[in-house]
Amino acid sequence: MNGLGRYENPYDQDKVYDACGLFGIMDVRGRRFSRRDVIRAMANMHERGNGLGGGFAVYGCYPERADCYAFHVMYTERDRQPAVEAFLRDHFTLVHAEEVPHQSTPGIVNPPLIWRYFLQLDGKCAPQGEEYVVEKVMTVNTAGQGAYIYSSGRDLGVFKGVGYSEQIAEYFSLADYEGYIWMGHGRFPTNTPGWWGGAHPFSLLDWSVVHNGEISSYGINRRYLEMRGYHCTMRTDTEVMAYIADLLMRRHKLPIEVAAKVIAPPLWSQIERMEPRQRALCRTLRQVYSSLLVNGPFTVIIGREGEMIGLTDRIRLRPLTAAVQGDRLYLSSEEAAIRVVCPEPDRVWTPVGGEPIVGRRGVPLQEDRGIGVWECGSVADRRKLACSESSQQCKLTLPEFTTAI
Amino acid sequence: MFRVESAVQIDAAGVHYRDLNARLRDAVEDGAERIELHNVFGQRYIGTDLHRPVEIHIYGTPGNDLAAFMDGPRLVVHGNVQDGCGNTMNGGEVIIHGRAGDVTGYSMRGGKIFVRDDVGYRVGIHMKEYQGQCPTIVIGGTAQHFLGEYMAGGVLVVLGLTLQPGQQHVAEFIGTGMHGGVMYIRGELEEYQLGREVGQVPLDDEDRALLGELMGEYCTHFGFEAHEVFSQPFTKLIPLSSRPYGRLYAY
Numbered sequence: 001m002n003g004l005g006r007y008e009n010p011y012d013q014d015k016v017y018d019a020c021g022l023f024g025i026m027d028v029r030g031r032r033f034s035r036r037d038v039i040r041a042m043a044n045m046h047e048r049g050n051g052l053g054g055g056f057a058v059y060g061c062y063p064e065r066a067d068c069y070a071f072h073v074m075y076t077e078r079d080r081q082p083a084v085e086a087f088l089r090d091h092f093t094l095v096h097a098e099e100v101p102h103q104s105t106p107g108i109v110n111p112p113l114i115w116r117y118f119l120q121l122d123g124k125c126a127p128q129g130e131e132y133v134v135e136k137v138m139t140v141n142t143a144g145q146g147a148y149i150y151s152s153g154r155d156l157g158v159f160k161g162v163g164y165s166e167q168i169a170e171y172f173s174l175a176d177y178e179g180y181i182w183m184g185h186g187r188f189p190t191n192t193p194g195w196w197g198g199a200h201p202f203s204l205l206d207w208s209v210v211h212n213g214e215i216s217s218y219g220i221n222r223r224y225l226e227m228r229g230y231h232c233t234m235r236t237d238t239e240v241m242a243y244i245a246d247l248l249m250r251r252h253k254l255p256i257e258v259a260a261k262v263i264a265p266p267l268w269s270q271i272e273r274m275e276p277r278q279r280a281l282c283r284t285l286r287q288v289y290s291s292l293l294v295n296g297p298f299t300v301i302i303g304r305e306g307e308m309i310g311l312t313d314r315i316r317l318r319p320l321t322a323a324v325q326g327d328r329l330y331l332s333s334e335e336a337a338i339r340v341v342c343p344e345p346d347r348v349w350t351p352v353g354g355e356p357i358v359g360r361r362g363v364p365l366q367e368d369r370g371i372g373v374w375e376c377g378s379v380a381d382r383r384k385l386a387c388s389e390s391s392q393q394c395k396l397t398l399p400e401f402t403t404a405i
Numbered sequence: 406m407f408r409v410e411s412a413v414q415i416d417a418a419g420v421h422y423r424d425l426n427a428r429l430r431d432a433v434e435d436g437a438e439r440i441e442l443h444n445v446f447g448q449r450y451i452g453t454d455l456h457r458p459v460e461i462h463i464y465g466t467p468g469n470d471l472a473a474f475m476d477g478p479r480l481v482v483h484g485n486v487q488d489g490c491g492n493t494m495n496g497g498e499v500i501i502h503g504r505a506g507d508v509t510g511y512s513m514r515g516g517k518i519f520v521r522d523d524v525g526y527r528v529g530i531h532m533k534e535y536q537g538q539c540p541t542i543v544i545g546g547t548a549q550h551f552l553g554e555y556m557a558g559g560v561l562v563v564l565g566l567t568l569q570p571g572q573q574h575v576a577e578f579i580g581t582g583m584h585g586g587v588m589y590i591r592g593e594l595e596e597y598q599l600g601r602e603v604g605q606v607p608l609d610d611e612d613r614a615l616l617g618e619l620m621g622e623y624c625t626h627f628g629f630e631a632h633e634v635f636s637q638p639f640t641k642l643i644p645l646s647s648r649p650y651g652r653l654y655a656y
Contacts, residue, residue, distance in 0.1 A: 348485065
């Protein structure tokens with residue numbers, strides 16, 4: 001491994017066999033807590049990364065400005081800053097701006113300049129809401145290399161860079177933050193460069209994603225997303241997952257149970273054995289959203305306001321262990337990392353491939369939540385997805401759905 | 406490291422896996438008969454590079470590739486194990502008082518793994534046998550998908566003891582690409598759960614004798630009664646061909 005120092009490679013290995021490490025903790029009652037557990041867990045999975053990317057998403061970290069979109073902007077070209085700031089002032093009400101606090105940390109070299117801007121929508125663009133924000137993020141990110149908005153949610157902060165996650169936590173002084181969801185990532189880049197923008201999480205609005213694996217369908221997914229206003233600029237496959245989540249679950253309003261069937265659909269042989277309504281829905285989803293099927297091995301933890309979701313590819317080619325204790329949901333690449341911070345969970349299990357594990361704020365964690373058989377009927381009732389049993393056709397009746405496709 | 410009675414005690418808290426495995430090698434070289442590892446949290450490759458019988462008790466959650474390339478020791482895990490347990494293991498035993506993760510017994514060449522509870526995906530993938538070497542995995546609970554994928558030899562037993570009455574195994578794609586060895590699964594399986602490369606055959610006396618022996622060992626390890634385990638018939642699965650992809654890759 002070229003370019004690794006003694007800290008990253010203490011045994012001077014010429015090749016390191018590893019994979020990314022993921023960890024997420026959520027308090028489903030929304031109580032905020034410190035970084036301590038997520039960092040202990042990530043440090044326990046140190047072996048899974050190689051120091052070329054680490055990061056965290058913290059939900060609930062800006063309570064005093066929870067009504068503002070908190071843009072974290074990475075300037076790899078410092079001279080881009082005045083133009084970006086002028087753009088933000090032109091299009092938003094700028095409530096507050098500051099450099100993201102950081103401290104000199106061994107192992108962190110050549111950090112880019114990182115600022116954060118707390119923004120509100122003024123009267124005339126407020127009705128467009130989140131669409132407006134997405135458009136402005138994409139405008140900045142595609143305006144030429146050197147400035148990237150990599151965190152744009154309300155009451156959410158993404159902190160990431162090149163280094164081990166423990167180092168990144170120290171660099172950004174995460175001891176000063178609290179959140180009700182903490183998601184961590186230690187990166188082992190395989191196909192794409194280890195640079196500051198390529199570290200996880202990837203985030204847009206209140207979505208953030210940490211990922212272990214490879215998205216082989218990146219090109220297909222990316223083209224589909226580009227036609228809908230999402231532009232990939234971070235040079236890493238995982239970026240599409242954040243935009244897919246936003247497209248399916250915010251714009252198209254699909255519940256996670258349905259979105260999971262788009263991202264990690266059952267195999268055709270499994271669909272053939274389903275009862276008619278469920279079969280019709282799964283067929284329709286595969287037909288309508290064939291370009292959003294995420295192929296290749298993956299485990300992701302997806303965060304959004306009030307929700308944390310764990311999902312693997314349909315044949316689970318990457319690991320995911322879930323655990324619950326009291327009001328805490330844990331998702332991890334390895335069980336040992338959970339046990340470091342929660343020695344005796346109420347329950348530990350590995351979900352079946354393609355079955356989402358979901359923690360929701362305000363919903364107590366139950367024994368079988370998130371792992372049971374997915375019920376087409378209940379989803380249909382809840383979210384107005386109608387399936388006609390006789391025709392074995394599935395019609396998705398959401399207006400946004402029909403107009404957006 | 407210090408000796409208490411006859412067991413060598415090692416506190417693994419905060420110890421890197423390389424250092425931990427080096428200490429294990431030293432202890433085994435010094436002639437230890439029994440070693441106890443405490444506070445194990447995710448250290449990898451425990452038991453690797455050990456080549457003689459020694460009993461090692463692991464308290465905690467050992468990391469990936471437990472017993473990789475192991476040849477001789479008996480590991481007793483008081484807890485769950487992660488992915489890749491028994492990777493290319495050549496001899497010895499792993500006894501897991503808990504559950505095991507994905508690809509347990511990956512390319513295993515010999516020895517035995519006993520899992521008290523359930524296992525993850527692709528257990529027994531490409532395990533193989535040669536002459537006197539016949540790897541064996543006994544799973545007390547049930548398995549997730551792709552059990553025995555590309556299995557080339559050895560014995561895989563699934564007891565289903567964690568299933569509720571009336572509940573069936575949910576694993577699909579069982580034995581996909583299997584071309585050697587044998588699987589015994591307690592309970593019935595639907596045709597769709599099987600890979601294209603396996604077939605069901607009735608058990609003969611030799612099978613029952615082998616199962617009896619393995620059940621006895623399982624019950625001894627985990628304190629079950631043998632008659633509970635035998636209360637339901639087994640499904641025996643064997644490969645339909647020793648070379649299922651011969652026509653696919655070579656004309």
